[in-house]
Amino acid sequence: MSDPTKRISELRTLLTRANAAYYQDAAPTMSDSEFDTLLKELAELEALHPELHDSNSPTARVGGDPIEGFETLPHAVPMLSIDNTYNEDELKQWVDRMLKNTGGSESESALFEGSPEIGFACEPKIDGVALSIRYEQGRFIRALTRGDGEQGDDVSHAARTIRSIPLTLEGDSIPDIIEIRGEVYIPLSEFLRINEARIEEGDEPFMNPRNACAGTLKSLDPKAIASRKLGFVAHGRGELSDPEFASGHQEFCDRISAMGFDVGEHRTLETNLKGVLSSIQHIDAIRHDLQYATDGVVIRVDEFAQQDAMGTTSKSPRWCIAYKFPAERKPTRLLRVEHQVGKTGKITPRATLEPVLLAGTTVSHATLHNYGMIRTRDLHEQDLVEVEKAGEIIPQVVGVILDQRPDSATQILPPDHCPACDAPLEIEPIEAHEDPTLETTRRCMNPECPAQIREKLVWFAGRKQMDIDGLGESTIDQIRTTDIPLNHFADIFDLHKHRDALLELERMGEKKVDNLIAGIEDSKSRGMAKLLAGMGIRHVGATTAKLLARRFRDIDELRSAALWELMPTAVNTMSQAKREELTGSKDKLGEVYETGLGADTAPAVHEYLQSRAASDTFDQLKQRGVDLTSKDIVDPSETIESPFAGKTIVITGTLENFTRTQLSDQLEVMGAKVSGSVSGSTDLLIAGEKAGSKRTKAESLGVEIWDEDTLMETLKKS
Ligand SMILES: [Zn+2]
Missing domain, CATH: 3.30.470.30 (DNA ligase/mRNA capping enzyme)
Structure with a gap:
């Protein structure tokens, strides 16, 4: 094996130069994939050689541990505005x-x-x-x-x-x-x-x-x-x-x-x-x-x-x-506001405008974002409003010309009830870090809401989700005007039972119906990631669904996961008491994986997975032969050769060379599972200075114990 110190420094220089060439000269010295391969090699070497850590290494760019909050510091020279x-x-x-x-x-x-x-x-x-x-x-x-x-x-x-x-x-x-x-x-x-x-x-x-x-x-x-x-x-x-x-x-x-x-x-x-x-x-x-x-x-x-x-x-x-530059802004008439119901029940106000040419395109609709914005801008239907293309992209209503308000203008009131099903709406505060003008989100919470059901079905059958051939938006609408039940995902997989009724629909010949039925049958095998992405669960889009499918073997395993198992590694930095509160099971503490769910969204997803509605939906899909297993599962211990691969390791006491989070990240890269407490399944305890009860327990269970010197030696050798 070549000298790792030399190789690490070589890689760092190479990557730094390639990066500079990319951004300065517009003449890249290496391809993106070459860059990524070298970056990966560097990350792996650095994980094996923590003693060569450098916070300014090119690997720092892929992101480290989350930080706790912002520190405010003085500028050496004031930053004036222009x-x-x-x-x-x-x-x-x-x-x-x-x-x-x-x-x-x-x-x-x-x-x-x-x-x-x-x-x-x-x-x-x-x-x-x-x-x-x-x-x-x-x-x-x-x-x-x-x-x-x-x-x-x-x-x-x-x-x-x-x-x-x-x-x-x-x-x-x-x-x-x-x-x-x-x-x-x-x-x-x-x-x-x-x-x-x-x-x-x-x-x-x-x-x-x-x-x-x-x-x-x-x-x-x-x-x-x-x-x-x-x-x-x-x-x-x-x-x-x-x-x-x-x-x-x-x-x-x-x-x-x-x-x-x-x-x-x-x-x-x-x-x-x-x-x-x-x-x-x-x-x-x-x-x-x-x-x-x-x-x-x-x-x-x-x-x-x-x-x-x-x-x-x-x-x-x-x-x-x-x-x-003067912003590209033009006056036009706000004809009316529609309240659209999304697949998660969110109500979005959308303005229909008298068409106007703006920055090269005809604009006839504009987003109003939410009802807080309508209130702060005091918008009325029939108002003469100013429309601007924000960031040159999304048209939006930026103001109202009050002195030209016609007598016919009517105030736009946020709906209290769902425009589709009349259920009372729930009002949610917006997350703090977003734009302060966004005040509230209104949501229809009725699971039977026909507008939501329609949006959900259209989404589920869509190209990027279950990709059901023949089940487009218009077909869904057409079927939903008949007696053929189409209210739940599972109903899709019963459509073949209604072949005769489908044949009676307009523009639905034998060939089209058979295509549809074959398309539905074919979609059953898409697997867990596509299915989860298709269900329109809040906070679970395609990327998150795929990450979940890498971590859990099937829907059952995902549904039986504890809340903390859905949390990102941020959970590693939580206090012991907080983690225990989250899990209720001390034995599994610390086995935290990267799932792709944020610490803020995990509870909502977890709640859904535990719900009666989710259980019914998954059961119905299973009964109809829909594949609920993962096709993307990754076992972190499989691909890595290291003395720690597949081992369950507990870290305790004070370490000289690492924080516990750093060490546990490194051990995880090397294929270990890092756990927070000692049990019968623990393979190894790494004990720093002042190790207490965990050490005693490990001794009583006969678990192998290393001090930091032994650890450093092994890390250097491997
Ligand atoms: Zn509704």
């Missing part, structure tokens, strides 16, 4: 002021001819979340959000997962201390994907990319953050120990680009107003093709000495201004 203008005249005045301040001529022509004494750096203004990242001796130290400008939240756990933020800086003469400022953004394609997934899981979609980005940064779970592919574009500086590092903005950007940062594209250096205006025009023309949302152009005096001479006001620097 003055905005929507107005060309104001921009002209600003350019004029800058020219005069740097000794340019007082005449109007100087404004257009400019002065050799000054340069204006112009670049797209990214609509993201500002971050300040501190490096000492070329190593990533921490990342803070803007906060109130004086102090911000430490989001290092999130920043580490962002691949365009270097963890080690490349090159020579890197300043001892350098703080890089810039914008974190969510790529537009990723924004669409996340919202689609959220809608699928019955969650509120994000309003716009910035909102999604801020929500993601505030997540405590680095793995969840890493999965969202955030990007970072650098454009400024905080503390900088080397005053000679760069003489101006343009040079600064070139230098940090060489150190591994993405500094964005389309930056130009102009000398006069004409140049600034043409740069604005150019950026406006190309901005819809950029992968991030932009809402304007930032213009700054390039030279640092000139910047320093001009200084700042209490809020913002004098040498910098943002020209903002």
Whole structure:
């Protein structure tokens, strides 16, 4: 075996370079799959050699343990905001002021001819979340959000997962201390994907990319953050120990680009107003093709000495201004609001508008998100409203033109009863980290609600779920107008008994009916992941269903799982008492797997699985021959060769080289099951300093006991 220390350092360098090449030069040095293979090799080596741990290793990007909360820390240099203008005249005045301040001529022509004494750096203004990242001796130290400008939240756990933020800086003469400022953004394609997934899981979609980005940064779970592919574009500086590092903005950007940062594209250096205006025009023309949302152009005096001479006001620097593009917004009539019932019973208000052309597409519907938003905006039917494309994507109603409200306008009241079944609606508060304007969600809780049943059946039979050939939306609607029962998933699998009645339906010849029956028969073998994804259980979409199917052999095993077994590894960091409360079974404590359910959603899913309704549904499906077993099961001990594979290990006492969570993660990677308490099935106890009752119990049961030295030796050898 080659020298692991050497290989680890080789892999780290290789991956860091490949990463930089990917984000800077747009000329990748290796393919994505090659990158992933090397990253996996590094992760495995690091797990086997915990003594070589480095929090800035490229593997840190795939996410570590969830953090407990945010620490608020002061900025070394305050993070000011930039003055905005929507107005060309104001921009002209600003350019004029800058020219005069740097000794340019007082005449109007100087404004257009400019002065050799000054340069204006112009670049797209990214609509993201500002971050300040501190490096000492070329190593990533921490990342803070803007906060109130004086102090911000430490989001290092999130920043580490962002691949365009270097963890080690490349090159020579890197300043001892350098703080890089810039914008974190969510790529537009990723924004669409996340919202689609959220809608699928019955969650509120994000309003716009910035909102999604801020929500993601505030997540405590680095793995969840890493999965969202955030990007970072650098454009400024905080503390900088080397005053000679760069003489101006343009040079600064070139230098940090060489150190591994993405500094964005389309930056130009102009000398006069004409140049600034043409740069604005150019950026406006190309901005819809950029992968991030932009809402304007930032213009700054390039030279640092000139910047320093001009200084700042209490809020913002004098040498910098943002020209903002007017949002694409148009007035139109809000004709009516429909209350749609989703497959999980959620009621969503949707506006029907008088069609209007907006950013190149005709808009005739807009989401109103929820009833809180209708109330805060005071919307009425028949109002003249302003519609905007948020983040250039989802049309939404942003305001109402009150002085043009017609007499016929009627207030939009949130329904108290389901528009489909008249059951009283339940009102839920929205999770705290989402947009504060979202106040409440209304939900029909009636399991027999025909609107929900229809949506559920359509979803269940859909392509990505049970993929039932011949059972599309219109066929479902058609059958549901007859006496043929089609109210539960199980009814689908009884449809063959109604062949004669089906043949009598319009447009349903013999061939179509036989196709349908064959399609239904065929779908019975899809397996647990597809079935779970198809049932429209809240919080269980395709991805989560697949993760559950990897962990549990069949529906019975899943249904008999205790609540804590559905929890992510976050549960490892819970107090012993809390875990005991969750499980009720001390013996199985600590056997925690990654299931894909969040600690907040697990209880809801668990409750459903334990419910009478779930039990009936699964029994009925089983009786009809639907396959409830997993086709995706992964046994973590099978594929790994290590002295710990398949062993049940308990860790106790204080360890010198690891926290208990770190060690248990490493042992799990090596195929062990880490448990919280000693029992007859324990294979090995790892006892650190001050091991107490667990050690005594292990001794009495004759369980093998290792001290930390023995453990370290074995880890080094393997
Ligand atoms: Zn209903």
